[in-house]
Amino acid sequence: MSTIKVRSKNAHEAPASDPVNSELDRTDRALLKLLQRDASLSNVALAEKVHLSPPACLRRVERLRQAGYIQRTVALLNPQALGAGMVVLIGVVLDRSTPESFEAFEKAAAKISGCMECHVVTGEFDYFLLVRTRNSETFNQLHAEQLLYLPGVRQIRSFMGLKQVLSTTQLPLS
Incomplete structure (x- = not known):
């Protein structure tokens, strides 16, 4: 049985560089x-699929958690069924590039209703936000009540999704 080296004290940090090839075996x-x-698989079903005993499978999964490969287990909800079927990508340009302006923007962005992701990016924009809302009317309301008041913003450009072609939470594993 292979062992996984725990390099991070924080379980939410990514493991060290190129861990997939150097530390993870086929199992x-x-x-x-x-x-x-499907994270709802029982340990017994999971063990059967990878040809391990249930106790050995449980130990491996726990090691993967402790090493930071598994951050958390969640349920993926249906956005349309919950009234959040419209996805909007928002490009943001700040008026200045200082640590204080980035920090203020990031704190405010974390509080935007329906904001699912916020990324610092290179190129024309400083940030991209992924926001989910019910429809264009609710997005207009969000824009008027929250987006216009984000600190340090020089420009906001919104891109409404017309059709979802691909959405996955599965990372590629070789």
């Missing part, structure tokens, strides 16, 4: 692939 990768597809 570890199989476990991660299966759990990405």
Whole structure:
């Protein structure tokens, strides 16, 4: 049985560089692939699929958690069924590039209703936000009540999604 080196004291930090090739064996990768597809699999079912005993499977999954490969287990909800079917990508340009302006913007962005992701990016924009809302009317309300008041913003450009072509939470594992 292979061992996984724990390099991070914080379970939410990413493991060290190129961990997939250097520290994960075939069984570890199989476990991660299966759990990405369906984290509700029982330990017994998971163990059967990777040809391990249930106790050995449980130990491996726990090691993967402790090493930071598994951050958390969640339920993926249906956005349309919950009234959040419209996705809007928002490009943001700040009026200045200082640590204080980035910090203020990031704190405010974390409080935007329906904001699912916020990324610092290179190029024309400083940030991209992914926001989910019910429809264009609710997005207009969000724009008027929250987006216009974000600190340090020089420009906001919104891109409404017309059709979802691909959406996945599964990371590629070789």
